[in-house]
Amino acid sequence: MHDVIYNNCFFHDQSQIKRRNYVWRMAMKGGNRPDNSYSVELDKIFNPKNIAIVGVSSAGFGFGSGILLSLLAIGYKGKIYAVNKNGGEFFGFKLYKSVQDIPSEIDFAIISVPAELVPASLEACRLKGAAGAEILSAGFRETGTAEGAKLEQEIKDISRKGIRVIGPNCFGIYCPKSGLTLLPGPDLSREEGPVAFLSQSGGMAIDLAHIGKWMGIRFSKVVSFGNGADLRETELLEYLQHDPDTQVICMYIEGVEDGRRFFETLKKVAATKPVIVYKGGLSVSGHRAVESHTASMGGNRIIWESALRQSNAIQVNDMYDMAHTALGFSLIPPGKYSGVAVTGGGGALGVSSCDLAERFGLILPELEMA
Amino acid sequence: MHDVIYNNCFFHDQSQIKRRNYVWRMAMKGGNRPDNSYSVELDKIFNPKNIAIVGVSSAGFGFGSGILLSLLAIGYKGKIYAVNKNGGEFFGFKLYKSVQDIPSEIDFAIISVPAELVPASLEACRLKGAAGAEILSAGFRETGTAEGAKLEQEIKDISRKGIRVIGPNCFGIYCPKSGLTLLPGPDLSREEGPVAFLSQSGGMAIDLAHIGKWMGIRFSKVVSFGNGADLRETELLEYLQHDPDTQVICMYIEGVEDGRRFFETLKKVAATKPVIVYKGGLSVSGHRAVESHTASMGGNRIIWESALRQSNAIQVNDMYDMAHTALGFSLIPPGKYSGVAVTGGGGALGVSSCDLAERFGLILPELEMA
Numbered sequence: 001m002h003d004v005i006y007n008n009c010f011f012h013d014q015s016q017i018k019r020r021n022y023v024w025r026m027a028m029k030g031g032n033r034p035d036n037s038y039s040v041e042l043d044k045i046f047n048p049k050n051i052a053i054v055g056v057s058s059a060g061f062g063f064g065s066g067i068l069l070s071l072l073a074i075g076y077k078g079k080i081y082a083v084n085k086n087g088g089e090f091f092g093f094k095l096y097k098s099v100q101d102i103p104s105e106i107d108f109a110i111i112s113v114p115a116e117l118v119p120a121s122l123e124a125c126r127l128k129g130a131a132g133a134e135i136l137s138a139g140f141r142e143t144g145t146a147e148g149a150k151l152e153q154e155i156k157d158i159s160r161k162g163i164r165v166i167g168p169n170c171f172g173i174y175c176p177k178s179g180l181t182l183l184p185g186p187d188l189s190r191e192e193g194p195v196a197f198l199s200q201s202g203g204m205a206i207d208l209a210h211i212g213k214w215m216g217i218r219f220s221k222v223v224s225f226g227n228g229a230d231l232r233e234t235e236l237l238e239y240l241q242h243d244p245d246t247q248v249i250c251m252y253i254e255g256v257e258d259g260r261r262f263f264e265t266l267k268k269v270a271a272t273k274p275v276i277v278y279k280g281g282l283s284v285s286g287h288r289a290v291e292s293h294t295a296s297m298g299g300n301r302i303i304w305e306s307a308l309r310q311s312n313a314i315q316v317n318d319m320y321d322m323a324h325t326a327l328g329f330s331l332i333p334p335g336k337y338s339g340v341a342v343t344g345g346g347g348a349l350g351v352s353s354c355d356l357a358e359r360f361g362l363i364l365p366e367l368e369m370a
Numbered sequence: 371m372h373d374v375i376y377n378n379c380f381f382h383d384q385s386q387i388k389r390r391n392y393v394w395r396m397a398m399k400g401g402n403r404p405d406n407s408y409s410v411e412l413d414k415i416f417n418p419k420n421i422a423i424v425g426v427s428s429a430g431f432g433f434g435s436g437i438l439l440s441l442l443a444i445g446y447k448g449k450i451y452a453v454n455k456n457g458g459e460f461f462g463f464k465l466y467k468s469v470q471d472i473p474s475e476i477d478f479a480i481i482s483v484p485a486e487l488v489p490a491s492l493e494a495c496r497l498k499g500a501a502g503a504e505i506l507s508a509g510f511r512e513t514g515t516a517e518g519a520k521l522e523q524e525i526k527d528i529s530r531k532g533i534r535v536i537g538p539n540c541f542g543i544y545c546p547k548s549g550l551t552l553l554p555g556p557d558l559s560r561e562e563g564p565v566a567f568l569s570q571s572g573g574m575a576i577d578l579a580h581i582g583k584w585m586g587i588r589f590s591k592v593v594s595f596g597n598g599a600d601l602r603e604t605e606l607l608e609y610l611q612h613d614p615d616t617q618v619i620c621m622y623i624e625g626v627e628d629g630r631r632f633f634e635t636l637k638k639v640a641a642t643k644p645v646i647v648y649k650g651g652l653s654v655s656g657h658r659a660v661e662s663h664t665a666s667m668g669g670n671r672i673i674w675e676s677a678l679r680q681s682n683a684i685q686v687n688d689m690y691d692m693a694h695t696a697l698g699f700s701l702i703p704p705g706k707y708s709g710v711a712v713t714g715g716g717g718a719l720g721v722s723s724c725d726l727a728e729r730f731g732l733i734l735p736e737l738e739m740a
Contacts, residue, residue, distance in 0.1 A: 201718030283728035348571030358653035
């Protein structure tokens with residue numbers, strides 16, 4: 001049945017596919033990477049030579065210990081420094097009592113300490129030279145409390161002083177090339193590929209990464225950015241436009257920070273690479289759920305759908321739609337396609353595939369006898 | 371993601387669900403089984419004490435040997451007689467040179483010999499007292515040849531003399547209660563349950579049976595009836611109406627033999643049990659595919675959809691829709707449902723579930739603080 005669903009989900013609408021192939025071909029022709037400090041910073045974040053993990057429980061509990069074990073399991077080859085205020089040891093790693101105690105500069109930090117300790121940890125990582133940090137801890141703006149909002153503002157303020165932040169309230173970065181992985185992703189694939197995924201949700205990020213593993217989607221980068229106190233949809237999208245390892249961009253969005261800037265960026269990026277968008281929270285109750293999840297505004301369905309269409313983005317309605325669409329764009333050579341043929345080993349599967357293809361506007365020409 | 375898809379597929383349309391629960395409750399109240407010879411025959415077919423398999427290759431090739439091994443694997447406890455015109459032995463079974471040589475009466479026959487030998491084998495089984503036979507062999511009306519049509523007519527003629535036929539060009543019967551299984555179904559579940567599936571396609575039959583196994587759907591009977599020379603959608607549907615083991619009926623239909631009779635029966639049965647229909651071949655190309663698959667007429671989409679709606683059947687658009695809908699009806703207690711609550715361990719999964727529920731007309735009331 002998967003071939004059928006594949007057809008179903010990939011070919012949303014024929015006119016869209018034609019437009020899409022057109023812009024996609026443009027993307028293949030090239031576009032050089034602009035050499036700016038922003039992309040240099042992010043390159044360092046996605047390919048860190050060494051990492052500090054702040055908040056590693058010597059008892060093996062918690063996100064910090066989990067991400068350390070996940071990095072080892074997926075085969076990250078750089079140096080890892082683990083920090084716990086009580087010191088000690090975990091899994092053969094010395095636990096430094098503070099970031100300051102780490103005996104070298106660091107490229108990237110993974111922070112997993114209680115929310116109220118995050119700002120100080122982040123500042124310490126900045127002083128250690130980290131280009132960026134992913135903050136796995138929750139307890140910020142999404143709580144709806146004044147204390148949470150204040151702590152998130154502190155993160156923003158420190159970030160502006162010179163460290164890029166992924167999160168807080170996120171699962172972090174999966175990058176098969178460098179061996180970075182999401183929080184519960186010890187078993188993700190190390191095979192690289194053309195698909196990037198920017199997700200406001202950690203759950204969606206890990207789900208697509210896992211679905212992709214068995215479905216054959218290969219990733220360049222998956223970023224769960226959670227509350228998005230610093231880096232979020234727009235900046236990351238802009239980075240991916242110029243990322244030579246990324247050819248297809250997927251996004252799960254609950255709410256954007258600056259609608260106008262996001263749509264201008266989306267229009268620009270979607271003119272060079274396919275951008276597949278799954279927008280959550282467009283229903284009344286979904287909207288309520290979004291508020292308590294990432295504290296975003298869900299938005300109005302009609303405005304969102306119109307704006308996505310005008311941006312030439314491809315809108316999908318669930319995670320499997322997104323997976324199949326991304327797989328399609330990552331496998332099928334660029335070109336204009338106006339028909340489709342169905343072959344297979346089962347009669348009814350052929351019937352279903354034909355029915356589905358036509359429902360989505362694809363023409364199946366009748367084959368002629370030789 | 372499966373919970374989400376489950377919501378998606380089960381609740382097609384709120385008014386339909388309400389109607390459905392109403393008739394479903396009627397079904398629960400009862401309806402006695404009519405004691406007629408037709409249902410006695412079919413009871414014997416679904417629960418045979420002994421089976422003849424005609425066409426068992428001693429080399430282990432072919433459908434006959436496959437179904438014998440499948441019956442052993444699934445744990446069919448009755449007596450099996452294997453027939454091969456050359457005699458010999460297979461897997462510890464003596465191969466009788468003809469059906470006539472079998473030293474007892476038989477309840478049910480599984481026929482898997484070349485098409486031109488099928489009529490004689492069927493007649494021999496009839497003379498051995500078999501209530502019915504499933505004919506796995508292909509090479510009949512679906513070939514589009516005069517020879518194929520003639521052979522299928524011979525099957526019909528013999529059947530009218532007193533043996534009920536499932537097939538030809540089918541995968542046969544799966545009945546967990548008695549240990550009958552489809553052709554490639556040695557690993558299907560022996561757990562019984564309330565869902566029956568009548569399928570013109572063998573591939574769809576085995577797919578739903580397998581999907582059901584991991585998804586938690588339990589079956590009363592699955593029948594792949596292929597070309598349907600004798601028993602097909604209408605007769606089998608009528609039988610299931612009175613089958614006490616069946617509470618939910620699924621159907622995959624490529625074409626019906628007698629449209630008026632089918633829809634009258636469907637209306638009658640759907641007034642007592644939920645009937646979920648997946649109609650293949652409603653597109654132009656799907657229609658062509660149907661012709662070469664089971665030699666049926668695909669039919670017109672608008673007429674089919676209107677007639678199904680008028681019959682109070684539940685139309686689904688693919689095999690997973692069917693699986694989720696059947697699972698829903700087999701698990702959720704009868705009643706009128708006007709709202710739904712979403713609980714779960716992931717933020718974005720909650721958002722998606724809310725969005726999906728609303729897309730299908732379900733209301734998610736806002737929870738009040740205690």
